Amino acid sequence: MSLLECKNLSKRFGQFEALKPTNLTLEKGSPIALIGPNGAGKTTFFSLLCNYIQASSGEIRILGEPIDSRSIQGRLGSLPQDAQLDRELNIVQQLSFLARLQGFSKAAATQEAERVLTLVDLGDSLTKKPQELSHGMNKRVLFAQALIGNPELVLLDEPTAGVDPNNARMIRNIIEQQSQQQTFIISSHNIAELEKLCQRVLYIEQGILREHQSQEQSTGNRAIIELELCSDQAQLVQDQLHKLAAFQSASSRNPRQLSIRYDAFENTFDQKLLALLAQQGIEYQQLKKGLSLEEQLFAEKN
Numbered sequence: 001m002s003l004l005e006c007k008n009l010s011k012r013f014g015q016f017e018a019l020k021p022t023n024l025t026l027e028k029g030s031p032i033a034l035i036g037p038n039g040a041g042k043t044t045f046f047s048l049l050c051n052y053i054q055a056s057s058g059e060i061r062i063l064g065e066p067i068d069s070r071s072i073q074g075r076l077g078s079l080p081q082d083a084q085l086d087r088e089l090n091i092v093q094q095l096s097f098l099a100r101l102q103g104f105s106k107a108a109a110t111q112e113a114e115r116v117l118t119l120v121d122l123g124d125s126l127t128k129k130p131q132e133l134s135h136g137m138n139k140r141v142l143f144a145q146a147l148i149g150n151p152e153l154v155l156l157d158e159p160t161a162g163v164d165p166n167n168a169r170m171i172r173n174i175i176e177q178q179s180q181q182q183t184f185i186i187s188s189h190n191i192a193e194l195e196k197l198c199q200r201v202l203y204i205e206q207g208i209l210r211e212h213q214s215q216e217q218s219t220g221n222r223a224i225i226e227l228e229l230c231s232d233q234a235q236l237v238q239d240q241l242h243k244l245a246a247f248q249s250a251s252s253r254n255p256r257q258l259s260i261r262y263d264a265f266e267n268t269f270d271q272k273l274l275a276l277l278a279q280q281g282i283e284y285q286q287l288k289k290g291l292s293l294e295e296q297l298f299a300e301k302n
């Protein structure tokens with residue numbers, strides 16, 4: 001049974017279509033990145049999955065159940081972008097209260113709140129109120145709240161926004177650790193961070209959601225080398241590349257840069273390329289195998 005299935009899912013606000021009709025099936029597994037520019041529709045998509053807003057068309061099933069089904073309760077956790085904590089209650093009280101709403105008994109709810117707070121390294125701060133904690137710690141409380149009841153699917157909207165590098169690393173580590181048993185969908189503007197965590201990527205722009213195929217998937221048996229030269233010699237190199245047996249094609253964004261595609265089965269291509277450069281007396285600044293996720297997404301759009 002699929003983790004998530006959206007069929008013809010769309011959302012309009014008046015005349016404005018924030019999410020265009022979307023068909024999507026996701027299976028349980030490694031964390032999934034949700035990437036897109038401001039206003040692309042990420043929060044709208046999350047809000048639909050959490051049943052905070054009603055779809056204009058289509059349906060969503062989580063673990064085979066419609067999202068308004070009671071049996072979903074406790075199987076979907078979320079950290080909304082603008083989530084707030086109650087200043088009047090300490091953090092273990094707040095999370096126990098939420099656990100009780102999920103059906104935990106009073107004692108079990110306190111235990112569960114303590115468990116998730118310990119998971120995010122706040123075991124020593126259980127009786128603190130939000131205003132006694134730093135911004136990063138509060139974000140970890142909200143993250144802990146999304147883990148109550150060990151849900152199979154956890155949606156995190158900007159989990160590290162406004163958080164310092166230490167707290168961000170801690171959140172990333174917990175996601176990695178928990179990914180053995182839970183599937184995360186994480187939205188963020190920090191593509192480099194998501195690239196470290198997520199093997200699967202959803203890209204949304206102007207309400208159009210699509211699954212991005214990783215470079216390895218989309219290029220099949222093609223591999224890519226990015227070459228940065230010390231001087232304007234990209235054309236000179238390009239003219240010589242046909243000498244390398246596995247060479248397929250090359251393109252250049254500027255006179256010092258080349259993207260070279262070659263047959264991935266030739267695993268000594270980079271060494272042969274370096275030998276060719278040395279032979280021609282051409283100096284290079286950087287040679288990088290493969291493209292970053294940001295470069296891949298950018299290349300798809302252009």
Ligand SMILES: Nc1ncnc2c1ncn2[C@@H]1O[C@H](COP(=O)(O)OP(=O)(O)OP(=O)(O)O)[C@@H](O)[C@H]1O
Pocket residue numbers: 013016018036037038039040041042043044045
């Ligand atoms: N309640 C609403 N009423 C009208 N328009 C809305 C509403 N909620 C969102 N929108 C519009 O839908 C579009 C998508 O918004 P959404 O918040 O989903 O984007 P986002 O990708 O999460 O953006 P950001 O990265 O800035 O958080 C935007 O143009 C936004 O103005």
